[in-house]
Amino acid sequence: MSIKEIDAENLTPRELNSQIKEFSPQCDKIIIKNPNAKHYLAAGVVDDIEIEFDGSVGYFAGTMCDKAKIKINGNSGWFVGDNITGGEIIVEGSAGDGAGQGIYGGNVVVKKSVGSRTGEIMKNGTIIIGGNSGFMTGIFMMGGRIIILGDVGEDVAESIIRGVIYVKGEIKSLGHNAKLEELTFQDTLELDEVLTQYDFDIDDYSNFKKIVPKSTRPFYGH
Amino acid sequence: MPYRVERNPDLCKKNFGRPGCCWYLCDDRDEKICGKCFSCFNNCPHGVYEIIQGDPYPLNQEKCVGCRICLEMCPNRAIEVNAIPEDARQGWGFPDIVEIVRQSQTASYKLRSTGALRRIPDFDDLVVIPAQVSRPPIDKYREPCGTDVVLGDRYAENPLKLDTPIMIGAMSFGALSKEAKMALAIGSSIAGTVTNTGEGGMLPEERGLADKLIAQYASGRFGVSADYLKKGDAIEIKIGQGAKSGMGGHLLGEKVTAEVSKIRNIPEGSDALSPARHMDIVGPEDLSMKISQLREITDWKVPIMVKFASGKVASDVKIAAKGGADIIVVDGMQGGTGAGPEVIMEHSGIPSLASIVEADLALKEIGLRDQVSLVAAGGVRSGADLAKAIALGADAVYIATAALISIGCRVCQMCYTGECRKGIATQDLSLRHRLDYKEMGKNVANYINTMTDEACMLVQQAGNTHITKLEKENLRALTLEASALTGVPMAGVGK
Numbered sequence: 279m280s281i282k283e284i285d286a287e288n289l290t291p292r293e294l295n296s297q298i299k300e301f302s303p304q305c306d307k308i309i310i311k312n313p314n315a316k317h318y319l320a321a322g323v324v325d326d327i328e329i330e331f332d333g334s335v336g337y338f339a340g341t342m343c344d345k346a347k348i349k350i351n352g353n354s355g356w357f358v359g360d361n362i363t364g365g366e367i368i369v370e371g372s373a374g375d376g377a378g379q380g381i382y383g384g385n386v387v388v389k390k391s392v393g394s395r396t397g398e399i400m401k402n403g404t405i406i407i408g409g410n411s412g413f414m415t416g417i418f419m420m421g422g423r424i425i426i427l428g429d430v431g432e433d434v435a436e437s438i439i440r441g442v443i444y445v446k447g448e449i450k451s452l453g454h455n456a457k458l459e460e461l462t463f464q465d466t467l468e469l470d471e472v473l474t475q476y477d478f479d480i481d482d483y484s485n486f487k488k489i490v491p492k493s494t495r496p497f498y499g500h
Numbered sequence: 501m502p503y504r505v506e507r508n509p510d511l512c513k514k515n516f517g518r519p520g521c522c523w524y525l526c527d528d529r530d531e532k533i534c535g536k537c538f539s540c541f542n543n544c545p546h547g548v549y550e551i552i553q554g555d556p557y558p559l560n561q562e563k564c565v566g567c568r569i570c571l572e573m574c575p576n577r578a579i580e581v582n583a584i585p586e587d588a589r590q591g592w593g594f595p596d597i598v599e600i601v602r603q604s605q606t607a608s609y610k611l612r613s614t615g616a617l618r619r620i621p622d623f624d625d626l627v628v629i630p631a632q633v634s635r636p637p638i639d640k641y642r643e644p645c646g647t648d649v650v651l652g653d654r655y656a657e658n659p660l661k662l663d664t665p666i667m668i669g670a671m672s673f674g675a676l677s678k679e680a681k682m683a684l685a686i687g688s689s690i691a692g693t694v695t696n697t698g699e700g701g702m703l704p705e706e707r708g709l710a711d712k713l714i715a716q717y718a719s720g721r722f723g724v725s726a727d728y729l730k731k732g733d734a735i736e737i738k739i740g741q742g743a744k745s746g747m748g749g750h751l752l753g754e755k756v757t758a759e760v761s762k763i764r765n766i767p768e769g770s771d772a773l774s775p776a777r778h779m780d781i782v783g784p785e786d787l788s789m790k791i792s793q794l795r796e797i798t799d800w801k802v803p804i805m806v807k808f809a810s811g812k813v814a815s816d817v818k819i820a821a822k823g824g825a826d827i828i829v830v831d832g833m834q835g836g837t838g839a840g841p842e843v844i845m846e847h848s849g850i851p852s853l854a855s856i857v858e859a860d861l862a863l864k865e866i867g868l869r870d871q872v873s874l875v876a877a878g879g880v881r882s883g884a885d886l887a888k889a890i891a892l893g894a895d896a897v898y899i900a901t902a903a904l905i906s907i908g909c910r911v912c913q914m915c916y917t918g919e920c921r922k923g924i925a926t927q928d929l930s931l932r933h934r935l936d937y938k939e940m941g942k943n944v945a946n947y948i949n950t951m952t953d954e955a956c957m958l959v960q961q962a963g964n965t966h967i968t969k970l971e972k973e974n975l976r977a978l979t980l981e982a983s984a985l986t987g988v989p990m991a992g993v994g995k
Contacts, residue, residue, distance in 0.1 A: 295796050317789065322726040322797035338793050342726040357780055360793075363725045376780060380721040382765055398779045399721055401765035418720075418775055420766045440767045494770040495753050 359386035378405035505558035511578035540570035545914040567912035613915035615743040625982030631963030638960035645956035646966035652803025652826035663692025669898035672700030675838035685709035687944020720774030722764040736805040742835025745809030748774030750839040755918040788823030810855030814862040834879025836901040839916030852878035860893025883954020891970035906947040907940035
């Protein structure tokens, strides 16, 4: 396995991203030291590569990546994993608002808690939050699934038209066009599979709540 | 204005050697069916006609908007559509009354396509003044007029280099058929300009046919990926559009077919209603960050554009310019759409004339006029409109509704139903077959080239040798309203 290490201490995001894109076709893994919460790190990387940030990252980390597997050994700012179309992003700490915003595929995993509007306008893929998620989680959701292992704030799944949100903890309130549905056995199997993959140890799925849309045409539907 | 639709029964019954209603590119010619012509009934987008005892009659005249598609598609020239004087009763016009009745019966606001239709100050209220002795004119037939422009060279490695300052504005796949998108792509390539994906993702066919293509980045993020952005020759962040300022895109479920569903990744048959604002752009710093984010993804190669509905133009333009935009688009209230609430179209936004002047001045005030390109959109129809927009301060213009008219649109305002009789704003295969995209692509190019030529005539008779050299001092206003909006002096009072 070929590994490249980059010290980002004195690099601008543009310089660092340029180096990541230069090396990503040539090696299996890139380790970035001292990311220092800079923004847009690893933006638009479409190579099948592992990228590990040894520290916290700023806004839009991993935005629009495709096959890359990104690990952040720290916290993340807003919109981590924005609009990814494949691969995975794992945040070992917490993340800000809009985690997994607009994703089309892949997995965004935050081990601790996140801010509000997790998974807004997402079309597909999976978001897992190990802790709590704030208000309007899943707003304008158009597909995919969100799994919250802690509590979730007000107006969950506001204006959702497709997709599913699972919540293990408390739900403060449901948003417009959202409803609760019975968890099926198939749901528990799928939950168990993906949660085990990311080392979340869940013994009992009976207290999970499942949120789905009431209608695919909540505004102009007939 | 109301219309009177008349059908001549004698002409209607005649057979001029053509088959019946389906002579208009029929796929399934059946002698028995063809013998009975229902072209007007079948093709009227507004349900004006009804069949009474086997013949079509224009019974629902109040629904007519004057698109004349029935007339155009009648094989026997049996139909006449004429505007009739409005019978206003103390300001209560016939259309007002019809709409109140409709609202009282349906309890719904009116959706339609196009943009503001009522009379507001526009380019027709200005004239270009000729050069004579104080400045000699340039000979249109013997001397050249430059039309090439470079847009977005502030930070981008590869700015847009166009043969004409006329660009085709954003209209999505979904709102438009694949054939319409392909026709626009072909036309833009022949004319040496650029077209725009709109917010519905990028068709491979469109990318293949367009020499230059702007990838739009709107609040719904439909079809957006790193690959999508990197295939664009510029990225346009759509903050808003003139026709429905303060609202996101509307694509009603009737047009979300399997193919549209796949490219947008939304459920088939669902309404694609984009959020009114980008969820991650709610202030000036956010816009600056978004521009930087898109630059990082596209490796600083292509221009980043920001498009606004014209409202608080000066503030919005300054924010975008200071935030790092290469190109700013101001879309006036005459800008069009495939679907939107009429109340927003008619009563929100400011005219295109005013927005160009305000944007130009705002850029000058912050010292970035030479670095940031300005594109005017909304109601541009002709070479004269282009010349006047440039004279007011624009570097280029968008055309959209006008481009659709060049491929057959007759502004029937029913795009949102998905039943466009011209195969333009529909996903219905039987209707799409009516649009010959190769031929229509040539029409688009002819139209753009002629517009450019017309603009050059005005440029040269005003004493200039390049299309971008027209200035505000070359204009005079014919109306007080236009003069007040633009600062252009009234005709006859110039120094």
